Amino acid sequence: xxxxxxxxxxxxxxxxxxxxxxxxxxxxxxxxxxxxxxxxxxxxxxxxxxxxxxxxxxxxxxxxxxxxxxxxxxxxxxxxxxxxxxxxxxxxxxxxxxxxxxxxxxxxxxxxxxxxxxxxxxxxxxxxxxxxxxxxxxxxxxxxxxxxxxxxxxxxxxxxxxxxxxxxxxxxxxxxxxxxxxxxxxxxxxxxxxxxxxxxxxxxxxxxxxxxxxxxxxxxxxxxxxxxxxxxxxxxxxxxxxxxxxxxxxxxxxxxxxxxxxxxxxxxxxxxxxxxxxxxxxxxxxxxxxxxxxxxxxxxxxxxxxxxxxxxxxxxxxxxxxxxxxxxxxxxxxxxxxxxxxxxxxxxxxxxxxxxxxxxxxxxxxxxxxxxxxxxxxxxxxxxxxxxxxxxxxxxxxxxxxxxxxxxxxxxxx
Numbered sequence: 001x002x003x004x005x006x007x008x009x010x011x012x013x014x015x016x017x018x019x020x021x022x023x024x025x026x027x028x029x030x031x032x033x034x035x036x037x038x039x040x041x042x043x044x045x046x047x048x049x050x051x052x053x054x055x056x057x058x059x060x061x062x063x064x065x066x067x068x069x070x071x072x073x074x075x076x077x078x079x080x081x082x083x084x085x086x087x088x089x090x091x092x093x094x095x096x097x098x099x100x101x102x103x104x105x106x107x108x109x110x111x112x113x114x115x116x117x118x119x120x121x122x123x124x125x126x127x128x129x130x131x132x133x134x135x136x137x138x139x140x141x142x143x144x145x146x147x148x149x150x151x152x153x154x155x156x157x158x159x160x161x162x163x164x165x166x167x168x169x170x171x172x173x174x175x176x177x178x179x180x181x182x183x184x185x186x187x188x189x190x191x192x193x194x195x196x197x198x199x200x201x202x203x204x205x206x207x208x209x210x211x212x213x214x215x216x217x218x219x220x221x222x223x224x225x226x227x228x229x230x231x232x233x234x235x236x237x238x239x240x241x242x243x244x245x246x247x248x249x250x251x252x253x254x255x256x257x258x259x260x261x262x263x264x265x266x267x268x269x270x271x272x273x274x275x276x277x278x279x280x281x282x283x284x285x286x287x288x289x290x291x292x293x294x295x296x297x298x299x300x301x302x303x304x305x306x307x308x309x310x311x312x313x314x315x316x317x318x319x320x321x322x323x324x325x326x327x328x329x330x331x332x333x334x335x336x337x338x339x340x341x342x343x344x345x346x347x348x349x350x351x352x353x354x355x356x357x358x359x360x361x362x363x364x365x366x367x368x369x370x371x372x373x374x375x376x377x378x379x380x381x382x383x384x385x386x387x388x389x390x391x392x393x394x395x396x397x398x399x400x401x402x403x404x405x406x407x408x409x410x411x412x413x414x
Contacts, residue, residue: 003051005036005074007067010046011322017041018192019065019073021131024056030076037073038318042196044325045286045318054078063131124151129285132157132188151316153285158186193287204349208265209385212344215397217404219360219375222246225407237302243357244280245304247332249410250403251355252276252297255330258396260388261381262329264350270387279328279348280308282315283338289315290348292328336360342378352387355400356380 010017017039024036030050039046058075061067125133125140129152133140136157143160145152190198204210226241233241255262255276263272276297279290291311293304314320331348336359345356356379363376379400383393403409 001078002057003054003076003078004072005048005051005076007039007069007071007073008046008048010041010069011326014041014322016066016068017046019061019063019067020045021063021134022059026056026058028056030054030056039067040192040286041322042192044289044320044322047319048073050076052076052078129153129157132161136161151285158188161186191286193289197287200349201346204347208347208349208352210347210382211385211390211393212380212382213390213393213397214342214378214380215394215401217377217379217401218365219243219377219404221405221407223375233302237306239302239305239309241301242305242308244308244332244334245301246404246407246410247355247357247400248278248280248293248296248304249301250400251278251330251332253403253410253413254396254399256297257399258392260392261353261383261396263387264329264352265384265387266350273329275329277327277329279331279351280311281331281333281348282312284315284318286318288333289320289325290328290331291315291320291324292326294327331355332357334358336377342380344380345382347382347384353381353383353393353396356382 007017018041020038020040022037024030024034030036030053032051032053033049035047036050036056037048039048055077056074057077060072060074067073124145132138133143133152138157138160140152143152143156146156222243226243230241259272259274260270262276263270265271275295278293278296280293281288281290293299293307293311296304299307311320311324314324328348328351331351331354333345333354334357335343335345336357339359341359341361343356343358345354347354358378358380360375360377362373364371365374365376366372367374379397381393381397
């Protein structure tokens with residue numbers, strides 16, 4: 001019995017997707033629920049699992065194809081025995097469209113042509129990195145990953161390609177250009193996520209009157225709280241007590257005082273949101289995404305820390321869902337994890353404001369007439385000046401500062 005493998009139903013806001021990588025080829029045995037192919041949308045990478053045990057008979061669409069909901073991707077023979085393959089058929093299995101038909105299977109190559117697979121000695125590969133590895137027939141074990149737990153990103157592969165000695169001309173060299181006097185250029189298509197990020201950023205700046213206000217926060221009190229309760233908090237809740245839960249809580253209390261900052265523009269109206277869905281920006285190999293902590297005002301510090309940690313892990317693994325990325329009434333972004341001392345974040349439209357956290361740096365400050373060294377952080381609020389006045393923006397930042405410098409106010413809701 002043959003089964004059609006189709007593109008799953010895409011979310012309503014997503015018109016199509018790009019076929020990124022096939023993990024199987026015709027003749028390969030597959031197990032039910034095993035991932036066959038990765039599809040990239042402008043927000044997430046979707047996996048298409050095998051609907052049954054069997055053998056992959058035919059692939060209808062190649063890597064790079066644009067697909068829509070319900071489109072046939074492949075044909076699967078349910079329960080059929082896998083076709084016999086020559087010993088050389090495993091080489092170049094994922095090198096591209098030419099490797100899909102048995103007649104075009106490449107002869108045995110040196111170790112660099114071996115199929116790297118999703119996990120190698122070089123660490124896990126992001127979808128974009130896997131695609132580059134397969135297109136260039138690289139040995140992923142030789143690529144040093146800069147991500148968490150040795151995860152290999154697209155930039156790691158590009159750097160590896162740039163550092164390689166040029167290969168002899170011929171069909172096996174792939175798209176790597178020859179090195180001339182140390183001057184190398186690489187051209188690569190923007191991912192759908194990167195295209196979407198670019199579109200949203202330009203749209204925000206073109207349609208909103210963006211302005212940024214700044215303040216600075218003394219984090220001594222929060223540092224003392226974290227130092228005093230870190231071990232007990234982690235033991236009881238199974239998650240570390242970080243800074244983000246304090247900032248989420250402080251922003252929510254400040255939003256309650258200045259509801260227009262939690263609002264959005266809807267035509268000629270102002271839409272006030274009486275709930276607090278807080279977006280937390282997460283950096284991944286594919287770009288920046290903003291998962292949403294819904295109804296964050298009803299969550300404990302531990303709940304917020306668990307939600308943020310879970311989002312970050314799933315986002316970097318490419319398994320976050322579209323629903324987790326939609327909506328949001330206010331966003332927090334933390335450039336400080338990369339060493340940023342000061343920045344002007346761009347509003348995540350249709351929201352009207354975003355708070356930027358930055359690097360914590362010990363600086364001399366004057367306290368009660370004396371110069372002391374304190375852990376200080378600059379905070380920035382970018383806002384849509386069409387509906388938010390400077391007075392409200394500054395007072396919002398002052399409120400956030402007060403809550404962070406005296407965190408007992410958060411506990412007592414003062």
